[in-house]
Amino acid sequence: MSKPVEINEAAFGENVLKATMPVLVDFWAPWCGPCRMVAPVVEELANEYDGKVGFFKVNVDDNPKVASQYGVMSIPTLIVFKGGQPVNTIIGFRPKDEMKKSLDTAL
Amino acid sequence: MADSRKEYDVIIIGGGPAGLSAGIYTARARLATLLIERGAVGGQIINAEWVENYPGFAEGVGGVALTEAMHQQAAKFGLETLVTEVTGVKVKGKQKVVSTAKGDFTARAVIVAGGSERQKLGIPGEAEYTGKGVSFCATCDGAFFRDKPVAVVGGGNAAITEALELTKFASRITVIHRRNELRATKILQEKAFAEPRIEFLWDTVPEEIIGETFVSKMRVRNVRTGKKSDLEVAGIFMSVGFRPNTGFLGGLLKLDETGAVVTSDRMETSVPGILAAGDIRGGSIRQVIAAAGDGAVAAISAEKYISG
Numbered sequence: 216m217s218k219p220v221e222i223n224e225a226a227f228g229e230n231v232l233k234a235t236m237p238v239l240v241d242f243w244a245p246w247c248g249p250c251r252m253v254a255p256v257v258e259e260l261a262n263e264y265d266g267k268v269g270f271f272k273v274n275v276d277d278n279p280k281v282a283s284q285y286g287v288m289s290i291p292t293l294i295v296f297k298g299g300q301p302v303n304t305i306i307g308f309r310p311k312d313e314m315k316k317s318l319d320t321a322l
Numbered sequence: 323m324a325d326s327r328k329e330y331d332v333i334i335i336g337g338g339p340a341g342l343s344a345g346i347y348t349a350r351a352r353l354a355t356l357l358i359e360r361g362a363v364g365g366q367i368i369n370a371e372w373v374e375n376y377p378g379f380a381e382g383v384g385g386v387a388l389t390e391a392m393h394q395q396a397a398k399f400g401l402e403t404l405v406t407e408v409t410g411v412k413v414k415g416k417q418k419v420v421s422t423a424k425g426d427f428t429a430r431a432v433i434v435a436g437g438s439e440r441q442k443l444g445i446p447g448e449a450e451y452t453g454k455g456v457s458f459c460a461t462c463d464g465a466f467f468r469d470k471p472v473a474v475v476g477g478g479n480a481a482i483t484e485a486l487e488l489t490k491f492a493s494r495i496t497v498i499h500r501r502n503e504l505r506a507t508k509i510l511q512e513k514a515f516a517e518p519r520i521e522f523l524w525d526t527v528p529e530e531i532i533g534e535t536f537v538s539k540m541r542v543r544n545v546r547t548g549k550k551s552d553l554e555v556a557g558i559f560m561s562v563g564f565r566p567n568t569g570f571l572g573g574l575l576k577l578d579e580t581g582a583v584v585t586s587d588r589m590e591t592s593v594p595g596i597l598a599a600g601d602i603r604g605g606s607i608r609q610v611i612a613a614a615g616d617g618a619v620a621a622i623s624a625e626k627y628i629s630g
Contacts, residue, residue: 244465246371246465247371247462248364248368248369248370248371248384248385248386248461249362249368249369249386249462251386252362252364252368252386275465275466276465279468282466283466286454286535286536287466288453288454288455288457288463288466288536288557289453289457289459289462289463289466290462290463290465306453307462308361308362308368309361310360310361310405310406311405312405
């Protein structure tokens with residue numbers, strides 16, 4: 216059983232940029248309705264891709280620098296990182312199939 | 323959902339408050355109902371952190387919480403939900419055939435509740451900078467413009483509500499409106515005029531959005547004098563109206579001059595057995611309670627049609 220891990224700017228480099236496997240980062244904020252709807256889907260994906268993809272959450276209110284560094288201007292935004300680079304971005308609430316596709320193309 | 327089920331009594335297209343309310347009524351009337359939603363169940367209101375004017379919630383309610391509750395209520399009565407895009411609707415004798423990206427489904431009656439989407443201006447830079455400074459949802463994106471100057475284009479309730487919402491974040495909000503008076507209700511106007519950080523550019527239209535990686539300014543034109551000027555902004559929130567999502571119908575139903583579905587006061591459309599509810603229909607007042615009301619009426623009309 217695997218759950219997305221909440222991280223901050225300080226831990227971003229180690230966990231996301233230096234990860235050996237692809238990583239999905241869920242940029243969110245407590246006041247964002249669609250983010251609440253994305254969260255359970257990301258949790259399902261975290262289970263399904265356990266061992267193949269790392270899953271992390273970043274609260275943009277607490278971590279504005281890393282959000283701005285990756286051009287996050289709207290939430291929810293999901294970014295798939297591979298080898299330290301963003302390879303896929305999904306802006307807004309999208310169906311699970313679309314999220315899976317963006318993970319599969321990174322694997 | 324049963325994997326192979328393709329036939330229903332009612333198919334509801336659209337999972338916002340109109341579709342969800344209709345689903346509660348048809349499912350509770352023991353009509354086998356499938357609701358098809360292409361994005362997020364709940365519709366546009368999920369972007370609202372707090373809804374103050376939905377009857378029954380004196381302290382207000384979150385957009386997501388409200389529509390999630392509607393969905394759970396409908397599911398309790400047996401509503402099935404499918405997430406995919408509807409590509410067309412056809413009438414085949416006594417059946418309606420709803421084509422989707424996941425195959426065709428048939429039903430005796432269809433309730434079209436596909437809502438509307440934000441109108442685009444179609445000016446240079448608008449598409450390129452969407453997500454990079456151009457936004458169609460202040461509640462979604464306002465937080466990214468903390469202490470920065472932004473513009474809101476529009477003069478109706480949505481535009482002024484968004485301008486007020488943005489006072490939580492932006493350093494300056496310039497409302498750009500093509501006329502010299504607002505369409506918004508008085509109470510919203512009063513609040514906006516009293517807010518020191520909101521300023522108004524009257525008789526003005528946006529011409530072009532300019533920037534580097536992100537938006538840096540917007541070129542505007544005064545429609546009376548013809549004079550052009552540049553407004554330094556980090557964000558631009560478009561609020562110039564809504565377009566009903568009727569494209570997928572391919573001319574099946576009679577539409578009014580705004581592209582909205584024409585209905586009777588019982589939500590009947592120009593095709594017997596097809597009903598319309600919520601923002602997709604003409605005369606909609608664009609409120610959750612009205613959409614929910616439409617949904618219930620449409621459901622009862624659908625039931626009458628099926629048993630008639």
